[in-house]
């Protein structure tokens with residue numbers, strides 16, 4: 001369980017203000033939001049890489065300590081700092097840092113991902129660097145896996161394999177938690193239990209995926225009929241589309257209903273409403 005308790009954080013041009021919410025244990029949480037909305041900042045605050053100006057983040061009721069850190073697999077694109085270091089050297093550091101390191105599992109992951117330990121980090125392509133980080137994070141058998149845009153540099157074939165692998169990873173143990181941010185919202189629709197939507201440094205919503213599907217629908221019809229809803233809408237050739245939150249607005253009988261994908265929800269809540 002990861003608790004944000006009244007967390008505020010101030011950068012020169014960005015702030016998170018008084019954020020409180022709890023990420024339950026044992027679920028897949030997908031984190032979405034537009035560029036610069038604060039996903040990485042949230043993740044880094046969670047991982048104690050950024051200290052909140054006020055408030056705190058608690059892991060199972062306590063501040064993040066070394067013992068807890070060893071149980072977290074953390075993937076984010078900081079590998080370029082290693083430059084000339086060979087993957088083998090990085091692996092040795094991980095072996096030392098994580099008492100639960102599984103050499104066989106790591107070798108298996110290297111094979112599956114087609115990685116070569118003799119290569120220096122700067123010689124790896126963006127996607128391969130990400131694969132190496134994923135292999136390192138999985139090989140110490142973490143309880144919690146936190147990944148910042150792990151799929152952004154992955155080719156579609158490997159991305160699909162990777163999502164299957166994450167499903168298997170979650171299914172292997174009930175108490176595992178997976179949180180990852182992504183712009184590929186379709187990856188989350190069938191997979192995530194919860195969606196965390198970050199918008200301008202705030203939690204726009206944190207809801208179970210099933211509830212989102214039930215709650216939000218697209219309505220389509222003539223511009224005047226959709227405009228009457230007084231909601232943000234998108235129009236083309238006298239036809240318009242709006243997003244309805246069924247808990248707030250009844251669906252008019254004269255409009256068509258369509259399933260709202262996660263991308264539609266993000267679009268209408270954070271772009272059209274601006």
Ligand SMILES: Nc1ncnc2c1ncn2[C@@H]1O[C@H](COP(=O)(O)OP(=O)(O)OP(=O)(O)O)[C@@H](O)[C@H]1O
Pocket residue numbers: 011012013014033034035036037038039040041042
């Ligand atoms: N160390 C920092 N110092 C100052 N400002 C920062 C720092 N880190 C992030 N920011 C600012 O915080 C805001 C949110 O950035 P963040 O990287 O968290 O967004 P994001 O949602 O992950 O974006 P993207 O989808 O583009 O990766 C941006 O305006 C960014 O410039």
